[in-house]
Amino acid sequence: MHIKRVTLTSKKNWWMVELDQEEEKVNASTKSFSSSEETAVAPDNGHYVHQVDTNAKEPTPNPSPAVYRPPRHPTSIFSFPTPTAYCAPPNPTANLAPVAQGSASELFKCVVKKPDVVQLEINGEMQSNASDVTTQFLAELRVYTTVSRHRNIAAFLGCLENVGMVLEYVDGRTLYEVIKVRPALTRPKKIDFHNQLLAGLAHLHSYGLSHGDLSLLNIQVTHSSDTIKLLDFGRSVSTSSIFSPPSDEPADPFIHLARKPNTAPPTKIPTQKVEQIHPGTRPFAAPEVLREECQDPLLADAYSFGMVLVSIDRCEVVDMKPWEQRKDVVPDSLFVGCEIFEQRAREYLRKWGSRRRLSKNDVMVAES
Numbered sequence: 033m034h035i036k037r038v039t040l041t042s043k044k045n046w047w048m049v050e051l052d053q054e055e056e057k058v059n060a061s062t063k064s065f066s067s068s069e070e071t072a073v074a075p076d077n078g079h080y081v082h083q084v085d086t087n088a089k090e091p092t093p094n095p096s097p098a099v100y101r102p103p104r105h106p107t108s109i110f111s112f113p114t115p116t117a118y119c120a121p122p123n124p125t126a127n128l129a130p131v132a133q134g135s136a137s138e139l140f141k142c143v144v145k146k147p148d149v150v151q152l153e154i155n156g157e158m159q160s161n162a163s164d165v166t167t168q169f170l171a172e173l174r175v176y177t178t179v180s181r182h183r184n185i186a187a188f189l190g191c192l193e194n195v196g197m198v199l200e201y202v203d204g205r206t207l208y209e210v211i212k213v214r215p216a217l218t219r220p221k222k223i224d225f226h227n228q229l230l231a232g233l234a235h236l237h238s239y240g241l242s243h244g245d246l247s248l249l250n251i252q253v254t255h256s257s258d259t260i261k262l263l264d265f266g267r268s269v270s271t272s273s274i275f276s277p278p279s280d281e282p283a284d285p286f287i288h289l290a291r292k293p294n295t296a297p298p299t300k301i302p303t304q305k306v307e308q309i310h311p312g313t314r315p316f317a318a319p320e321v322l323r324e325e326c327q328d329p330l331l332a333d334a335y336s337f338g339m340v341l342v343s344i345d346r347c348e349v350v351d352m353k354p355w356e357q358r359k360d361v362v363p364d365s366l367f368v369g370c371e372i373f374e375q376r377a378r379e380y381l382r383k384w385g386s387r388r389r390l391s392k393n394d395v396m397v398a399e400s
Contacts, residue, residue, distance in 0.1 A: 104163075104166065105162055105166060106147030106149055106162055106165040106166045106169060107147065107149065109147065109166065109169055109170065109173075110146075110191055110192065110193055110194055110195055110196055110197075111193070111194055117173075117177055118173055118177060118190075118191045118197075119190060119191070120188070120189055120190025120191075120198075121181070121188065121190075124187065124188070124189045124190060125138075125140055125189065127181070127183075127187070128140055128187065128200060140201075141201035141203075142189055142198050142199065142200065142201050143198070143199045143200070143201050143202075144192060144195060144196055144197070144198055144199075145172075145196050145197050145198075145199060146195055146196030146197075147165050147166075147169055147196065148165065149161065149162050149165055168266030168267070169196075169197070169266070171244075171265060171266055171267065171268045171269070172197070172264075172265045172266050172268065173191075173197060174241070174268070174270070175236070175241055175265040175268050176188035176197070176199075176265070178239055178241065179235065179236055179239050179241065180235075182231070182232060182235045183231075183259060184228050184229070184231050184232030184235070184259070184260045184261060184262060185232050185235065185236065185261065185262050186199050186200045186202060186252070186261045186262065186263050187199065187200035188200075200261075202252045202254060202261045202263070203254060203255055203256065204252045204253045204254040204255050204259075204261070205252070205253060205255070206248060206249050206251065206252060206253070207225075207248045207249075207251040207252070207253055207260075207340070207343075207344075208248035208249055208349065210253050211248070211343060211344060211347045211348065211349075212347070212348065212349070216347040217344070217347055219371070219372060219398070219399070220398040220399075221258070222344050222345060222372055222373075223372065223396045223397075223398040224258070224398065225253075225258075225260060225344055226341060226344065226372075226373065226395075226396055227395045227396060228259065228260035229251070229260055229262075229337065229340065230337075230390060230391075230392065230394060230395060231392060231395070232260060232261075232262045233246070233262070233333060233337060233390050234390050234391060234392035235392070236262070237330050237333070237390055240270055240271040240272060241265075241268050241269070241270055241271070242268055242269055242270075242271070242329035242330055242332065242333050243262065243265060243267070243268060243333050243336070244265070244266075244267030244268045244269060244309070244310070244312060244329065244332075244333070245264060245266070245267040245312035245313060245316075245317075245336075246262075246312070246316060246333055246336035246337060246340065247312065247313040247316045247336065247340070248316075248340065248343060248349065249313065250262070250263050250264045250313075251263070251340070267309075267310055267312060269307045269309055269329050270305065270307065271328075271329065271330060272304060272305075273304055273305045273306065273307040274304050274305070274306045274307070275306075275307060275308070275309055275326065275327055275329075276306055276307075276308050277308065277309075277324035277325075278308045278309065278310045278311070278324060279324055280308070309321055309324075309326045309329060309332070312336065314351075314354065314357075315339055315350065315351050315352045315354075315357060316335075316336040316339045316340065317332075317335075317336065318331070318332040318335035318336065318384070319335070319357055319358050319359070319360045319383075319384075320332065320384050322354075322357065322358045323358055326384075328384060330389065330390070331384045331387050331389065332384075333390065334380050334387055334388060334389055334390050335380060335381060335384075335387065337380055337390060338376075338377045338378075338379075338380025338381040339377075339381070341373040341376065341377045341380070342366060342367065342370060342373065342377050344373070345369070345370040345371060345372050345373045345374070345377070346368075346369040346370060348369075350366060352366060360382075360383045362378070362381045362382075372396075376388070376394075
């Protein structure tokens with residue numbers, strides 16, 4: 033349908049949609065959209081008047097819901113109307129503390145994340161990051177709208193139309209800023225960080241989704257309670273996808289949603305999404321990711337987790353020679369200064385075929 037004009041009403045979650053003249057013969061019930069299945073569409077004056085169709089012969093079954101086709105450009109992701117799949121979860125601020133309260137409202141701090149499209153002219157050709165920005169935002173939205181609420185994953189509060197996604201404001205600092213402070217972390221605090229990180233990542237993995245770029249900078253620690261919060265899921269991929277190297281020509285990530293009717297014979301269309309696994313932050317990216325050979329993103333996350341554990345144990349940023357890391361070489365010098373996690377980190381840093389997977393049952397008990 034071609035939308036001509038959108039008129040907001042005085043009722044919450046109600047609006048009127050006026051179509052082009054060529055669509056005016058469509059039944060009036062198809063001319064309006066509601067942001068909630070529990071609300072009806074109000075006329076322009078805000079007072080709803082029920083009208084009975086005297087020409088109706090018999091009730092017809094409800095039409096099947098339209099298949100949402102993700103947009104190809106980042107500026108269209110959050111355009112009106114926001115698809116139901118990207119709406120806020122029920123009572124999204126349930127576990128958040130307001131920063132101020134009044135007689136009729138509560139105020140919450142939040143983060144608004146919006147697409148940032150850059151265009152540059154290189155050698156006479158216009159280059160844009162629009163395609164990659166779209167892929168990253170849709171990947172992050174997939175995580176926030178698929179995974180249930182967890183204390184170690186930043187909360188998703190919904191989307192703002194024509195703006196972006198709204199996330200919980202984490203009043204804290206990065207894990208990098210935490211481990212570099214002296215005096216160094218205590219043994220119980222290191223184990224606590226290990227358990228929280230493991231819980232958040234295992235919860236994410238239980239939905240068949242990876243993080244894709246786990247590093248000290250993508251982990252926040254709150255000031256009030258030292259609670260771990262995982263952020264930035266733009267490089268997340270699904271284990272049910274088909275993976276192609278990032279050096280290949282960018283694959284259409286929406287080809288699995290394509291429909292080509294009236295073709296004889298029917299066109300064969302892949303039913304799985306094709307995704308590219310991009311290298312994350314060194315030295316946390318797995319060797320198979322650096323070699324563009326990764327086919328198990330959950331094991332790649334396990335490698336990144338192992339590198340984070342070494343950094344926490346040593347209370348400093350660690351590094352390895354890039355050419356050695358690409359060959360799955362883990363020098364013994366990496367574990368100098370490790371007191372707690374050396375054995376477990378070695379199991380996470382093995383070659384992918386024998387690497388330890390993340391499991392919520394691997395929590396450690398702090399010594400009293």
